[in-house]
Amino acid sequence: MEVKVSVSFVPAGEMKKLNKELRGKNYTPAVLSFEYFEPTEEGLLLGEVLICRGEARKLAKENKISEDEQVSALILHGMKHILGIHHR
Numbered sequence: 001m002e003v004k005v006s007v008s009f010v011p012a013g014e015m016k017k018l019n020k021e022l023r024g025k026n027y028t029p030a031v032l033s034f035e036y037f038e039p040t041e042e043g044l045l046l047g048e049v050l051i052c053r054g055e056a057r058k059l060a061k062e063n064k065i066s067e068d069e070q071v072s073a074l075i076l077h078g079m080k081h082i083l084g085i086h087h088r
Contacts, residue, residue, distance in 0.1 A: 002044070003043055004043060004044070005046050007048075007050075007078075008050050009052075010051065010052055012028045012054050012055065015028050015050065028052055029052065030074055031051055031056075033078035033079070034048045034050075049074075056070045056074055
């Protein structure tokens with residue numbers, strides 16, 4: 001059985017809209033994640049990680065790392081939320 005997490009890049013405006021509608025927060029986040037744990041024909045869809053590339057770019061600059069490294073960190077962060085592993 002396959003276990004999947006969907007990762008998508010979403011424009012800033014859409015990320016801000018989703019953040020406002022779903023979390024009541026009025027800003028553009030770099031990452032949003034949603035857990036599903038839905039069975040599919042191929043296996044199990046654990047959830048979805050949405051990345052805003054523009055926000056990831058800003059964070060990469062702040063963190064003095066490459067954009068790819070920042071995107072990888074954001075994907076990992078989103079996956080941790082899906083799995084229930086949060087920062088303390």
